[in-house]
Amino acid sequence: MSGRDKVLMRQAIALARTREGATGPNPSVGCVIAIGERAIAEAATAAGGRPHAEEQALNLAGQLARGATAFVTVEPCAERSNGSCSCAARLIAAGIARVVYALDNSDPRSAGRGPAELRQAGVAVERGFLADEAANPDQK
Numbered sequence: 415m416s417g418r419d420k421v422l423m424r425q426a427i428a429l430a431r432t433r434e435g436a437t438g439p440n441p442s443v444g445c446v447i448a449i450g451e452r453a454i455a456e457a458a459t460a461a462g463g464r465p466h467a468e469e470q471a472l473n474l475a476g477q478l479a480r481g482a483t484a485f486v487t488v489e490p491c492a493e494r495s496n497g498s499c500s501c502a503a504r505l506i507a508a509g510i511a512r513v514v515y516a517l518d519n520s521d522p523r524s525a526g527r528g529p530a531e532l533r534q535a536g537v538a539v540e541r542g543f544l545a546d547e548a549a550n551p552d553q554k
Contacts, residue, residue, distance in 0.1 A: 480509035492527030502528035516548035
């Protein structure tokens with residue numbers, strides 16, 4: 415992990431913090447999509463929990479997402495309660511090359527499944543990056 419990876423993940427953490435308490439029952443998640451060291455799209459979970467951060471950031475990035483890295487505060491979901499396409503599937507379809515996430519997803523529909531699907535599709539996945547900072551607002 416590079417120093418720039420820390421900057422980008424901290425940017426995702428800051429995005430997630432802007433929505434804390436407004437996304438229930440879903441967690442507040444931040445996502446930054448970057449090409450090399452340059453952020454090209456960012457988003458946080460919308461009020462009420464939808465759309466998810468990854469979905470919004472991918473829509474903003476468009477074709478630029480192919481080969482990029484997604485920095486996400488919580489592991490991408492593998493199944494959505496409303497039946498729409500999961501964030502893991504969206505990341506795969508967009509051609510994201512690497513996903514770096516901080517916290518595990520405790521939802522039993524997703525716990526561990528999103529990263530497994532990403533890896534199976536050939537996406538590099540890095541787990542637990544800056545997890546203490548993502549979990550504790552006062553950590554840095």
